[in-house]
Amino acid sequence: MRGVVMHAPGDVRVEDRPDPIIEEPTDAIIRVTAACVCGSDLWPYRGAGEVDRAPMGHEYIGIVEQIGSAVQNVAIGDFVVGSFVASDNTCEICQAGFQSRCAHQVMMGSIGTQAEKARIPLADGTLVKVPGKPTEEQTRSLLAASDVLGTGWFAAVAAEAGPGKTVAVVGDGAVGLLGILAANRLGAERIIAMSRHADRQSLAKQFGATDIVEERGDAGIARVKELTNGYGAHSTIEAVGTQESMLQAIGATRPGGHVGFVGVSHDVELDGADLFTATVSLLGGPAPVRRFLPELIELIMTDQINPGVVFDLTLPLEQAAEGYKAMDERRATKVMLTI
Amino acid sequence: MRGVVMHAPGDVRVEDRPDPIIEEPTDAIIRVTAACVCGSDLWPYRGAGEVDRAPMGHEYIGIVEQIGSAVQNVAIGDFVVGSFVASDNTCEICQAGFQSRCAHQVMMGSIGTQAEKARIPLADGTLVKVPGKPTEEQTRSLLAASDVLGTGWFAAVAAEAGPGKTVAVVGDGAVGLLGILAANRLGAERIIAMSRHADRQSLAKQFGATDIVEERGDAGIARVKELTNGYGAHSTIEAVGTQESMLQAIGATRPGGHVGFVGVSHDVELDGADLFTATVSLLGGPAPVRRFLPELIELIMTDQINPGVVFDLTLPLEQAAEGYKAMDERRATKVMLTI
Numbered sequence: 001m002r003g004v005v006m007h008a009p010g011d012v013r014v015e016d017r018p019d020p021i022i023e024e025p026t027d028a029i030i031r032v033t034a035a036c037v038c039g040s041d042l043w044p045y046r047g048a049g050e051v052d053r054a055p056m057g058h059e060y061i062g063i064v065e066q067i068g069s070a071v072q073n074v075a076i077g078d079f080v081v082g083s084f085v086a087s088d089n090t091c092e093i094c095q096a097g098f099q100s101r102c103a104h105q106v107m108m109g110s111i112g113t114q115a116e117k118a119r120i121p122l123a124d125g126t127l128v129k130v131p132g133k134p135t136e137e138q139t140r141s142l143l144a145a146s147d148v149l150g151t152g153w154f155a156a157v158a159a160e161a162g163p164g165k166t167v168a169v170v171g172d173g174a175v176g177l178l179g180i181l182a183a184n185r186l187g188a189e190r191i192i193a194m195s196r197h198a199d200r201q202s203l204a205k206q207f208g209a210t211d212i213v214e215e216r217g218d219a220g221i222a223r224v225k226e227l228t229n230g231y232g233a234h235s236t237i238e239a240v241g242t243q244e245s246m247l248q249a250i251g252a253t254r255p256g257g258h259v260g261f262v263g264v265s266h267d268v269e270l271d272g273a274d275l276f277t278a279t280v281s282l283l284g285g286p287a288p289v290r291r292f293l294p295e296l297i298e299l300i301m302t303d304q305i306n307p308g309v310v311f312d313l314t315l316p317l318e319q320a321a322e323g324y325k326a327m328d329e330r331r332a333t334k335v336m337l338t339i
Numbered sequence: 340m341r342g343v344v345m346h347a348p349g350d351v352r353v354e355d356r357p358d359p360i361i362e363e364p365t366d367a368i369i370r371v372t373a374a375c376v377c378g379s380d381l382w383p384y385r386g387a388g389e390v391d392r393a394p395m396g397h398e399y400i401g402i403v404e405q406i407g408s409a410v411q412n413v414a415i416g417d418f419v420v421g422s423f424v425a426s427d428n429t430c431e432i433c434q435a436g437f438q439s440r441c442a443h444q445v446m447m448g449s450i451g452t453q454a455e456k457a458r459i460p461l462a463d464g465t466l467v468k469v470p471g472k473p474t475e476e477q478t479r480s481l482l483a484a485s486d487v488l489g490t491g492w493f494a495a496v497a498a499e500a501g502p503g504k505t506v507a508v509v510g511d512g513a514v515g516l517l518g519i520l521a522a523n524r525l526g527a528e529r530i531i532a533m534s535r536h537a538d539r540q541s542l543a544k545q546f547g548a549t550d551i552v553e554e555r556g557d558a559g560i561a562r563v564k565e566l567t568n569g570y571g572a573h574s575t576i577e578a579v580g581t582q583e584s585m586l587q588a589i590g591a592t593r594p595g596g597h598v599g600f601v602g603v604s605h606d607v608e609l610d611g612a613d614l615f616t617a618t619v620s621l622l623g624g625p626a627p628v629r630r631f632l633p634e635l636i637e638l639i640m641t642d643q644i645n646p647g648v649v650f651d652l653t654l655p656l657e658q659a660a661e662g663y664k665a666m667d668e669r670r671a672t673k674v675m676l677t678i
Contacts, residue, residue, distance in 0.1 A: 092570055093594050101594030101618050103569070158620075230442070231431055246611060255432050255440030255624075265611030272585060272607020276600070279440050279624030281497075285594075285615045 003115030009047035020119035025070035028123035030062035055112025058084035083289035089125030099290035140308025150289030152178030158260030158283040159235035163187040171239030172200040174334040179237040184208025221251040342454030348386035359458035364409035367462035369401035394451025397423035422628035428464030438629035479647025489628025491517030497599030497622040498574035502526040510578030511539040513673040518576040523547025560590040
């Protein structure tokens with residue numbers, strides 16, 4: 001089969017890779033119908049950390065082609081969505097809603113879903129069947145649910161966005177934008193998008209942002225406080241993962257407020273005394289997207305949300321390298337790869 | 340009046356200080372009947388940070404002697420408890436239960452309650468009247484409520500201790516021990532006290548600890564996981580404030596669990612990537628003791644809890660220096676100063 005392989009930073013190729021096979025009785029093999037390039041794929045692309053001929057991709061939708069002998073919840077021919085972490089959905093951690101840290105987790109990034117096919121470990125726990133036949137628009141949204149929507153949703157839930165709350169959102173990538181959509185759906189009263197890009201501001205407003213703050217760092221914090229009677233936001237979504245963005249998120253949050261951080265952390269160091277003084281709740285990490293998938297699929301298939309609009313560039317799998325380049329150069333917010 | 344002044348690290352004296360006066364119409368003056376030496380007083384005592392003739396003390400119970408013209412909730416003669424932060428109890432932060440970060444907060448440590456009298460700013464918001472006449476035992480417990488009990492209680496609430504939960508407690512000082520009492524009252528199923536001191540282990544058990552772990556650091560984390568089917572605690576109380584204790588608390592907590600940290604942070608640096616991977620909720624800081632005072636006073640005055648037993652050394656104010664020394668040398672867990 002054909003699949004994306006990153007040979008080195010900046011060097012993305014589409015190559016022949018061996019077809020996946022059932023390795024465990026709990027596995028399924030899916031024919032991937034669409035995958036995407038993730039903001040987190042840009043970290044190795046830009047040289048953060050080592051990368052040497054790694055299969056790429058962890059977001060996917062597709063059709064079940066083969067199942068292991070122990071698989072019961074999905075059948076051949078099912079159209080399915082899964083998250084970027086394969087999880088059994090039965091251990092105590094999964095049952096508490098943290099499937100991204102399942103006791104038996106397998107990171108889908110280690111398998112690589114930017115490919116024609118993919119092995120899905122723990123298929124019963126990982127995959128959720130889509131009812132009915134999705135439209136093209138719904139299909140794009142289902143793909144978004146696989147990671148960026150689910151991650152933005154978790155960030156909003158972790159930040160305790162809800163009725164009466166003012167939510168600040170740091171980061172205007174696909175996750176930050178869909179965090180806005182999530183906060184809006186969860187009933188937030190006011191949503192402050194921190195963004196300085198006109199096109200993303202526009203999408204932010206479409207998703208429910210009520211205010212735009214262009215300032216960053218201390219100036220951004222000051223502006224959020226100004227908009228909230230000096231108190232700061234009740235809930236802040238952090239969707240970048242840098243030192244500046246984390247401090248901006250914590251600083252923009254009022255004492256007793258909540259920060260949901262989902263930007264993959266790079267070189268972030270938090271000073272204990274500052275955190276102590278801040279008196280905010282922090283919850284973040286790899287989003288347990290699986291927790292939200294049934295609800296998100298329902299919202300998408302009933303056209304209540306349309307997160308698929310974050311895909312502003314669609315390319316065939318063979319042109320994956322151009323997709324990475326476009327996102328790296330910020331010519332695209334989120335790239336969909338059709339297969 | 341007589342009051343404690345720290346001239347320099349290790350140099351604590353009881354001296355004549357000016358009697359406090361009403362400075363704002365919202366002030367009250369109380370006659371302090373008992374104060375204590377706090378674990379956090381030991382930081383400057385041991386030379387962490389600068390200290391130059393600072394009035395000391397922030398825990399207190401006493402009798403209202405004088406009130407400003409705007410004070411309505413307490414009257415002269417009332418027996419009152421307050422927390423270590425004066426707060427208006429009306430701003431949005433206070434109303435959300437984070438009085439320790441009140442928009443108009445005054446740190447009582449800057450006033451110094453290890454003294455015969457103290458000015459209490461924002462008296463209406465800060466002070467809570469004790470109904471009836473407390474016994475000697477109740478009096479000690481009310482003094483504990485002023486800080487160590489309220490702080491341990493907040494840590495347990497921040498860690499979401501409750502029915503069905505396994506709670507780990509890092510730190511066996513007065514706050515950690517009373518965190519155990521709080522977790523027990525909040526219905527925790529299992530409480531793991533991390534302590535290697537026999538006398539404190541005994542008090543931990545008296546307060547409701549079901550297991551004792553003597554190991555620290557990675558070995559302590561491994562032991563907590565061993566006791567919890569490999570998952571880690573649902574809820575962890577951190578009541579020390581060092582790098583080792585914070586990492587021990589985070590490491591002992593299962594993904595999706597909660598850490599309540601109340602040890603005043605010293606030289607703690609948290610790695611963002613480690614925190615991201617941990618996927619635990621962190622909430623800490625100066626405890627909003629005021630939130631819990633009415634409930635704690637009720638529990639104490641009806642003899643449902645007896646936190647006052649943490650005071651294992653009682654000295655007259657004039658011997659405050661010996662109280663600091665005893666705590667510094669770990670000859671005492673918590674020192675009460677009678678006035």
